[in-house]
Amino acid sequence: MSTANYFIEATYLLASVFFVLGLKAMSHPETARRGMFLAEAGMLAAIIGTLMHHEIVSYEWIIAGLVIGSIVGALMAIWVPMTAMPQRTALSHAFGALAAALVGIAEYSIHGETMGGFTLGALGLEVMLGSLTTTGSLIAAGKLQGFVRGTPIQFKGQHIFNLVLFSATVASFVYVLLHPAAAVAFYLMVGLATLFGVMLVIPIGSADMPVVMSLLNSYAGLAAAATGFVLSNNVLIIAGTLDGFSGLILSVLMCRAMNRSITNVLFGGFGAVSAAAGDTGGIMREINMEDAAVQLAYANRVIFVPGYGLATAQAQHAVRELGDLLEGRGVTVKYAIHPVAGRMPGHMNVLLAEANIPYSSLYEMEQINPEFPSTDVAVVIGANDVVNPDARDNPKSPIAGMPILEVDRAKSVIVLKRGQGRGFSGLENPLFYKPVTTMLYGDAKSSLMQLTQAVQHA
Numbered sequence: 112m113s114t115a116n117y118f119i120e121a122t123y124l125l126a127s128v129f130f131v132l133g134l135k136a137m138s139h140p141e142t143a144r145r146g147m148f149l150a151e152a153g154m155l156a157a158i159i160g161t162l163m164h165h166e167i168v169s170y171e172w173i174i175a176g177l178v179i180g181s182i183v184g185a186l187m188a189i190w191v192p193m194t195a196m197p198q199r200t201a202l203s204h205a206f207g208a209l210a211a212a213l214v215g216i217a218e219y220s221i222h223g224e225t226m227g228g229f230t231l232g233a234l235g236l237e238v239m240l241g242s243l244t245t246t247g248s249l250i251a252a253g254k255l256q257g258f259v260r261g262t263p264i265q266f267k268g269q270h271i272f273n274l275v276l277f278s279a280t281v282a283s284f285v286y287v288l289l290h291p292a293a294a295v296a297f298y299l300m301v302g303l304a305t306l307f308g309v310m311l312v313i314p315i316g317s318a319d320m321p322v323v324m325s326l327l328n329s330y331a332g333l334a335a336a337a338t339g340f341v342l343s344n345n346v347l348i349i350a351g352t353l354d355g356f357s358g359l360i361l362s363v364l365m366c367r368a369m370n371r372s373i374t375n376v377l378f379g380g381f382g383a384v385s386a387a388a389g390d391t392g393g394i395m396r397e398i399n400m401e402d403a404a405v406q407l408a409y410a411n412r413v414i415f416v417p418g419y420g421l422a423t424a425q426a427q428h429a430v431r432e433l434g435d436l437l438e439g440r441g442v443t444v445k446y447a448i449h450p451v452a453g454r455m456p457g458h459m460n461v462l463l464a465e466a467n468i469p470y471s472s473l474y475e476m477e478q479i480n481p482e483f484p485s486t487d488v489a490v491v492i493g494a495n496d497v498v499n500p501d502a503r504d505n506p507k508s509p510i511a512g513m514p515i516l517e518v519d520r521a522k523s524v525i526v527l528k529r530g531q532g533r534g535f536s537g538l539e540n541p542l543f544y545k546p547v548t549t550m551l552y553g554d555a556k557s558s559l560m561q562l563t564q565a566v567q568h569a
């Protein structure tokens with residue numbers, strides 16, 4: 112091995128160590144930022160190693176790609192709001208998968224006929240997963256952004272059609288393995304996998320898109336690992352495998368938090384019908400700012416329950432101000448975090464950390480649920496599905512069995528939302544009709560700011 116090759120392999124090893132340490136650090140909110148820096152350092156090491164490769168004959172196109180990619184990436188990071196992060200991530204998956212598929216297609220067109228069985232197998236897998244992940248991720252991004260209808264798009268015989276499509280894709284893959292020179296079968300496989308990506312995602316409702324994206328992320332990772340085998344590139348194999356399996360674990364964790372199985376998410380058509388709510392007996396009662404402020408100011412224990420509405424309103428700083436004010440008056444203030452509140456895992460942790468709310472004040476669902484009965488006021492800030500008692504009480508509800516934050520067991524519940532909007536699942540929420548609940552209508556940030564002022568005068 113030449114000195115340059117030793118250097119390349121050393122940078123790849125370093126990059127892999129950074130990726131592993133980065134992933135480990137990202138598993139806790141307190142160390143997540145360090146994890147991102149470690150992962151970035153790993154990526155830098157991998158890029159430097161790759162640029163040293165002796166097969167590179169000219170740097171012009173690479174530099175052009177680096178500059179354009181860096182500018183686009185930086186602009187997206189600056190301008191895309193946190194609430195649009197899921198669709199931004201879906202776009203990144205699409206581009207990553209497209210890159211893997213294109214590398215595979217280029218390798219096949221140059222060396223396809225002479226490739227060994229193992230390499231050709233890895234290449235076929237790379238192109239198949241890469242193609243279906245590209246279109247699947249684009250549809251996921253479109254659904255999340257509203258370009259594509261968010262509710263499941265279903266038709267009669269869909270499962271059979273998808274099964275036939277998948278079988279035909281795999282059959283073309285096997286044919287190419289047996290007849291490496293059969294370019295028509297290879298490109299047929301690419302076309303079928305591309306179509307399969309679309310068909311796989313359109314029947315899934317946008318409420319389940321974060322899980323789907325995490326699964327697609329895992330496919331993109333596996334496509335990258337397969338690319339590593341084709342190119343004999345160790346860092347791609349390691350990073351792709353880490354990506355593939357962390358995506359899979361994340362999908363499983365999200366499904367568990369919603370009490371759903373992966374098959375139910377992929378084939379259940381969740382969100383196609385809007386089921387009737389359980390017991391919505393009663394009326395929604397409105398509360399005015401002054402009365403809400405008095406409840407809070409004279410409470411002993413208050414729990415804030417943030418949800419997606421807190422993210423859209425960017426109300427994290429406003430809630431911290433109100434929390435600090437109440438604590439200053441001797442109220443015990445806690446923040447309850449549901450694992451799938453918001454639109455991506457850890458969404459609420461990130462937002463509250465941005466407002467410097469200490470981790471010691473944040474409580475996981477299992478820790479905080481027993482505390483609601485002894486809580487004077489639970490303040491629900493733009494959360495809906497994660498506090499929907501139907502999940503616990505109505506076995507016919509589509510979200511039956513999903514663990515919830517049991518705010519309805521608090522002595523009083525104040526819900527901050529703009530109007531009659533439903534949650535991501537599109538379901539009615541009986542919490543809003545319960546005798547303990549009152550509604551404080553308005554944008555979460557503005558309501559919290561007005562509440563803070565009103566508490567000061569209470």
Ligand code: NAP
Nearest residue numbers: 418419420451453455456495496497529530532534535555
């Ligand atoms: P949610 O059920 O989507 O409800 C959000 C509520 O916020 C809406 O009812 C809306 O009502 C209100 N809202 C929106 N903008 C607002 C604003 N500016 N000010 C005040 N209120 C506002 O949110 P969630 O309770 O956080 O539940 C998350 C959902 O996403 C769950 O269904 C979960 O399964 C799903 N999901 C999450 C993840 C994840 O990783 N986090 C993954 C997969 C699925 P108005 O329109 O009336 O204001």
